[in-house]
Amino acid sequence: MKGIISLITLSTLVSFGYAQGTWNIDQAHSKIGFNVTHMMVSEVEGNFKQFEGKVISKSEDFNGAAVEFVAQVASVNTENERRDGHLRSDDFFNAEKFPTVSFKGTLVKQGDNYKLIGKLTMRDVTKDVSFDVTHGGTINTGKGMKAGFKLSGKLNRQEYGLRWSNKMESGEYIVGDMVEVVCKLELNKA
Numbered sequence: 408m409k410g411i412i413s414l415i416t417l418s419t420l421v422s423f424g425y426a427q428g429t430w431n432i433d434q435a436h437s438k439i440g441f442n443v444t445h446m447m448v449s450e451v452e453g454n455f456k457q458f459e460g461k462v463i464s465k466s467e468d469f470n471g472a473a474v475e476f477v478a479q480v481a482s483v484n485t486e487n488e489r490r491d492g493h494l495r496s497d498d499f500f501n502a503e504k505f506p507t508v509s510f511k512g513t514l515v516k517q518g519d520n521y522k523l524i525g526k527l528t529m530r531d532v533t534k535d536v537s538f539d540v541t542h543g544g545t546i547n548t549g550k551g552m553k554a555g556f557k558l559s560g561k562l563n564r565q566e567y568g569l570r571w572s573n574k575m576e577s578g579e580y581i582v583g584d585m586v587e588v589v590c591k592l593e594l595n596k597a
């Protein structure tokens with residue numbers, strides 16, 4: 408009987424301990440990206456090369472997990488140095504005065520999917536945001552635990568003070584106001 412109780416107790420501890428704890432973003436296997444309409448006919452993709460974040464979960468399924476994230480604005484990258492310099496300027500992010508983009512919030516499970524709900528800060532402007540999240544799974548690699556997530560949503564850049572908006576001859580703006588955020592995250596359990 409003691410053996411069965413010990414086995415049940417061990418099984419319970421293993422299953423509850425599977426995702427509980429602190430998880431850090433694996434920068435080598437993650438991408439913090441965005442897309443924005445350019446000249447009304449195509450999209451430009453970009454990302455931040457320097458970032459860090461963590462997820463603190465008290466449950467196996469990450470429901471209710473606390474999420475924190477910070478990206479270094481100076482690391483913005485669109486594969487075009489001239490455009491990246493413009494994005495770092497006061498027309499957009501103003502990397503010198505506002506060096507980071509940050510987020511704090513909670514991961515909430517809704518059926519098989521999740522919502523990431525919290526506050527995003529850019530250029531010293533903080534707004535409530537909500538992103539759709541898909542959990543790719545959690546595994547034990549033999550060298551540690553990993554979890555994967557994909558996040559997507561849209562933001563209006565004008566609401567954060569990224570206001571540069573030259574027009575084309577047709578009257579359309581060169582850069583769209585709505586920015587699609589797409590993040591692919593791999594987490595390592597601390």
